[in-house]
Amino acid sequence: MINYIIKRIGIAIPTLLILIAVSFYLMHAAPGGPFTSERPLPAQVLANIEAKYGLDQPIWRQMINYLWGVITEFDFGPSYKYHDRTVNEIIGHGFPITLKYGFWSFIVAVGVGIPLGAIAAIRKNTWIDYLAVGVSIGAQVLPNFVMAPLLIIVFTLWLDWLPGGGWNGGAWQYLVMPVIALSTSYMASIARITRSSMLEVLNTNYIRTARSKGLPTKVIFFRHVLKPSLLPVISYLGPAFVGLITGSVLIDIYFSTGGMGYFFVNAAFNRDYSVMMGITIVVGSLTILFSLIADLLYAWIDPKIRY
Amino acid sequence: MIVGKKGKIKKMAENLSESGAGRSLWKDARMRFMQNKAATISLFILLSIVLFSFIGPYFAVWSYEQIDWNAMGSAARVGMPSIESGHFFGTDDLGRDLYSRVIQGTQISLMVGVLGATVAVIVGTLYGATSGYLGGRTDQIMMRIVDILMSIPYMFVLILLLVVFGRSIGMLFIGIGLLSWLDMSRIVRGQTLNLKNKEFIEAARVTGVSDFKIITRHIVPNLLGIVAVYATLLVPGIILAESFISFLGLGVQEPSTSWGALIKEGAGTISYDTEWQLLFPLAFFVVSLFCFYFIGDGLRDALDPKER
């Protein structure tokens, strides 16, 4: 197990480095530096600014400096656009917001998706099965950017129950719609995966063995059925997490929640490369870390994976 | 001895032709597909939508970038869908004809979806087939790379790409395509591993055909079925990605539009009583996506009976 963990971390770190290197080179491949604007600065001023930010050095040198800053001090440098703010400040502002509704979305996706899929599998061909299957097919074509406006139409414009946007320190009224919009399609996918894998497990010989042993249904379900049924779900958690993080960009824009996505899109419009990179790296580390955790969880459940 | 062998081969050939005489794989698959009602209806609807996006413009009164100054700024009162004004689907907030814009958006979204899927299919198939065919250590490393890429939030990289290299439709579908071949490559690799041990591959190898030729001439053609299935399922995924980016305003550029951009505009104005601005593009988007999924499922059942 320990070998496996080390091996797996040994993959995670280079992944992150590659991500950083690629985004760094992309950034520098961009035509025009960050300080090119409509009104060209005097050459001397430009040179001074570039020297201040270390932009006069060769690109590999810049990257190593940057990396060093990120690793040792968690320092992503200054924003190229808002000269008074560092990337750290921007991330520090947006990250807790993203984390909060992202966390709840994840909980809803998993906490509703798995039981829904499990009940559908156990009560196959009953109304609850049809409901679950229907929901999961429907949710496939209702991604977050469709869910979000529909939710606003229903809960804000028609029923006037919930505010149409904002954050307000994360009060629950402001949390409900972002979480539903973000989690629905992943909840549906998880329900679908759980259902089909559980149906498969219920048909295996070892479940028949368990039944022939005269064990109570509860014991059979929790000890013999649940674990193997969850394996495909666990493999899906990594991609689902990537999807949630990606979707958060849209949530921030549409619900004005003010998470990292808001700053990312703003930076994209303003060509504020250092902010874009900083956020990409933070988000990338998160998803890489998460897929590492999901893999370890998988290895913990599936005894055949222990190298 | 030689005679005996010849006899055997002849018999084998007879057996083969016997089993093939009934129906070919593709004919068989087409029959199974036709029996699937949801899939056939979806195919019909989808073809209608495509057809509409081509002949629709001949019936349009307004072009997609022309502004109806009457409706501009007062879409809620003047710009509703009507036959008389020529705005069959109403106008958008700027007074542009939504009918023409939906047609334009349909063309662009479908095009990005199909071209993006093509890029992803080509890259994914070649990569997966190579990995599966070569096997061993190369395979392990190549699949590890896929694992690694899968844990990267590619939408962020894509947006970075779009910002750096400028926003264009070409960049959009190449970018999305290049980033969505991962699942494809995994599926293709699995299938290749199965194929690899078949006799005809062995035969080709023994007679000295090069690896590259075996992959392109023998393996890839035999992967067509499964590739077709997943390509159909890939198209809606790519349309989703494009719509997502366009919804953020980072996709297609005005005055061009796409489903995502139209949904964004419609969603932005829902509080002004102009719900048609959201509902028309949304209906096209949702219906088309449904169709793609049902067709993909139908194809999977038709081409891959063991999956059922």
Add this chain to the structure above:
Amino acid sequence: MSLLDVKNLKVEFETADGVVSAVNNVNFSIDEGKILAIVGESGSGKSQTVFGMTGLLDHNGKATGSVMFEGEEILNLSNEKLNQIRAEKIAMIFQDPMTSLNPYVRVSEQMTEVLIHHQGLSKSDALKQSISMLDAVRIPDAVNRIRMYPHEFSGGMRQRVMIAMSLLCRPKLLIADEPTTALDVTVQAQIMKLLADLQKDFGMSIILITHDLGVVAGSSDDMLVMYGGEIMEIGKTEDIYSSPTHPYTQGLMSAVPRLNDSEERLTTIPGNPPNMMKAPEGCPFAPRCNYTLDKCNSDSPVLAKVSDNHFRACHVAKEKIS
């Protein structure tokens, strides 16, 4: 009184294409301490017979008739009632030891849960008993190996684990569904010997399901030949071996390879087992039989006495069958 008495057992499956009848009017009984072999090709309804008896049919299956165990009706009892009989009185082992043990749960847990649930033992007592049962089925180093997962055992060892697990509660009846089919030939012999030894030690009855007549010969008291969900012939094993009176039994016998046989070709029974969707009228074996009479295709033969405890279902006079 017999330990188990099966009367008019029928098993049917509701499928999308109609009702499939898998077992048709099966009658047999087994006494304490005896071994009964149920023989037939795959698809002949052997397994569904015992699944029907013990309530382990798939959801779309339905069993009717009567199954008396120790004088009490057990067919279609509630799951709770059946759970008190399963493992405690009637235990089962299955064909494929690779897939019959849960690959995600340690052997120790899969074994102890039986004792904990049925006999209310503590975890450590259950573990001790499980280990001694593994010793009894001759698994070396049981103390350590019990902590392992099924995939860490070989096929034969896994079947031993299955057997040990089934015997934990000292059942009166062990149902062994093709216990050796998935194993190597040498291992098959070991497992059969083990089963025979254990049967003597524990004094239980065994229903041995197999398609391998070689397995039946040395190891059973009675045998029952099934085809197309119906009983073709039933009687003492030695009687049937010395004088098979049913064309199907005969076919099976001649399909067993013999080392001392000078003939090179192995006889086979032509054709395939019947499609149970459209169960044929008359004798199910008629389409493949060498002796078919006209009425074989229309009337279903009933079991008729050949001698004491030896019955057969065939229209053809037994003298004609050689």
